[in-house]
Amino acid sequence: MREVWGIGKRMWKKDWRRRIWLYDTLIWTVMGYGAEVWGWKERVEVESIHERYIRWIFGLNWRTPGYMVRDEVEREKMRGRASKRAWKFEKKLEEGNGGGIARKCLEEMKERWKRGKIIGKWEQERKSYLEELGVRVEEEEELEVENLESREKAKQKQERMEKIVESKYNRWYKCIRKDGIPGYLKKNWEEERWSRVARFRLGNEIREGLHWEKKENRRCRICEREEETWEHIWEECTRWKKWDGEGWQDVVENLLGEGGEGEEWMKAIEESRQEGGRRGEVMDKRTV
Secondary structure (H helix, E strand, O other), rough: OOOHHHHHHHHHHOOOOHHHHHHHHHHHHHHOOOHHHOOOOOOOOHHHHHHHHHHHOOOOOOOHHHHHHHHHHHHOEHHHHHHHHHHHHHHHHOOOOHHHHHHHHHHHHHHHHHHHOOOOOHHHHHHHHHHHHOOOHHHHHHHOOHHHHHHHHHHHHHHHHHEEEEEOOOOOOHOOOEEEEEEHHHHHOOOHHHHHHHHHHOOOOOOOOOOOOHHHHHHHOOOOOOOOOHHHHHHEEEEEEHOOOHHHHHHHHHHHOOOOHHHHHHHHHHHHHOOOOOOOEEOOHHHH
8 A cells, every 4th residue: 555655745736636546546446346246335445545545645644534535625525436236236136137046045035034034143133234224114115226325335434424513623614614625626736735724724733633742742833932823822822913813723724624724834834843932923924
């Protein structure tokens, strides 16, 4: 996987979409082998590799929640693709295609299902998956793959939103996220710029989310006194003339918004941290 990521970085430095396309083309095609059999259940290892690859692309640290990473770039879990393949394979067998032994096995299982008998791990995984999507037994015969896919997407979005709302790692993301690809990722920026915005939006550049760390490890990297929260940084350690006098809640959607309007402010924060900080400074020369 690291080799594929390296190819994408060398060939398409600015194009994050092409890099993800490489994952779908070279990595998923290998990992997805046999999904017709194992695709009814979410596999932690498969999802972990997918999320790790996206973190690499955007320069995010390993602590960044996978559900937040996927939400930012509108990526579904791989379980959706796997279950789609499993369902299409089942329909293929029902149409008389595929191996004879596989068709016979499916016929025998369907006869058992009519009598309410579910045996074997594969059957249990299939039953649990469809029940979680709200598919009743009597609906299965008429269920189209498109309907299965739409139910899966809706379920995944609900799962993501519940976690985003309850997130302790990045409590502001729920205020700044929007459906669809964020505007800053459509601007054809250099990797340094869209990676910076992604890190700030997804909580990598603030320490308050490190709730498991000791207090001294959560101190502000500018003043080195208070806990590093966005409210503290905005209201006590840095200001911006354009919105000077406004509280953090009033400006968060501008500074961390999906359009990347606050990218210059983010860059200034990085420079202040590198220089040791200049507490209370008003950055008059910078504009958004």
